[in-house]
Amino acid sequence: MNEAVNELPKGVLHLAGNDSKFSLMRYAPSAETEYFVQHYWIVRWDLRGKEPYHQTVIAHPNVNLVFEESNTRIYGVGKSTSVRVVQDHGWVIGIKFKPGGFYPFLGAPVSSLTDRSASLEDVFGSERRSWERSILSAPDDQSMLSRTEAFLSERLPEKDxxxxxxxxxxxxxxxxxxxxxxxxxxxxxxxxxxxxxxxxxxxxxxxxxxxxxxxxxxxxxxxxxxxxxxxxxxxxxxxxxxxxxxxxxxxxxxxxxxxxxxxxxxxxxxxxxx
Known part of the structure; x- marks a missing residue:
């Protein structure tokens, strides 16, 4: 079982004023993936009947792989704040790689991803839709985490x-x-x-x-x-x-x-x- 990470969520602006809109949980990686991964994170929201919300973030120096319905992407480090529009209801799960931890997967300077994103197919050669369905349809957090770790464990590079x-x-x-x-x-x-x-x-x-x-x-x-x-x-x-x-x-x-x-x-x- 992946243990919850209790550190404060720095970088998410005005989170204290909007915690009723979202739930954010973070989980430690397994021993198999911890060399590359800082933690996993799951965000859930329910804004049904409410206006869309614009969440602003000061990016950490980490690459994130985010599994999201019809929009799974790998996000490089942003140089300034980024804004995510959240509406209706849903959930996503992300892999937050350690600073430097994504380079062995990418095999190219991580600066090639700065201020941009890439598809799952571009980096891993994996079909996005099947993994989205498998991971996001899991009944609870631990099941989502297990399936996400299975995806990553099958593709681990040599330790750099x-x-x-x-x-x-x-x-x-x-x-x-x-x-x-x-x-x-x-x-x-x-x-x-x-x-x-x-x-x-x-x-x-x-x-x-x-x-x-x-x-x-x-x-x-x-x-x-x-x-x-x-x-x-x-x-x-x-x-x-x-x-x-x-x-x-x-x-x-x-x-x-x-x-x-x-x-x-x-x-x-x-x-x-x-």
Whole structure:
């Protein structure tokens, strides 16, 4: 049985204000697939009789394979936010590969998928419809997970040692608040700048700078959504920024609005209408 993953869902904007519309469950991979997979995720929604909802996400540095009725796709890493229109009712199941974990399946630079998607046939040579029917018709989460893991287990490539290396680097960038610039990444990894950029282009799909920025903004958006509205200067310092103007500029460049505008938008979502 795949165990549920209890970490907070960073990157899904305003999730706290919309949790009544959706359920999100995440599950750890099996020992057989964990070298490549970070976790599996299942989203269910029921908006029958309601307006379609536009869900905005700051992408993680991970490739996702999403099984969805008539729309199964492999999604590369986006450079900014992406918007998914959710309507009616339904469910999807996704495989979230570790940073670097999809390269052995693709056999080409993961940057070729950046800001785009590919079909199941393009990468795996597998017929989409039969797998959609098999996986999405399963009666419960564990059955869906078992069928999804069966699909992946039959197609596992050889283990590439760079997958572990890249994953460790990305986790270090996520957890070390002193890593803000590419120069900081060079210091932490001990790898020269050009080599590090080439490695990330091939295995992650976006630059080290992009990875660092999105993790800081994931944390910022989550803090705002939870109502932990510290002074912007204090928040920027906690996230490792040297000055709050740099933080505000980064936030706006990715999210499309300032932190203050985002905070106000959250309040509008969570304040009952009269």
């Amino acid at each position: 040692p760079n997958v572990s290396l890249v994953h460790e680097m990305v986790m270090a960038f996520r957890d070390d608040r002193s890593v803000i610039r590419v120069e900081d990444a060079v210091r932490v990894t001990g790898m020269n700048k050009r080599a590090l950029q080439r490695l990330f282009d091939r295995y992650v799909g976006v630059s080290p700078k992009s990875v660092i920025k999105r993790y800081r903004l994931h944390e910022a958006a989550l803090r705002i959504d939870k109502g932990e509205l510290a002074d912007w200067l204090d928040l920027s310092m906690e996230l490792g920024y040297y000055d709050h103007s740099h933080f505000i500029r980064d936030f706006k460049s990715v999210v499309g609005m300032s932190p203050e505008e985002y905070r106000q938008q959250r309040e509008n979502l969570t304040t009952p209408s009269t």
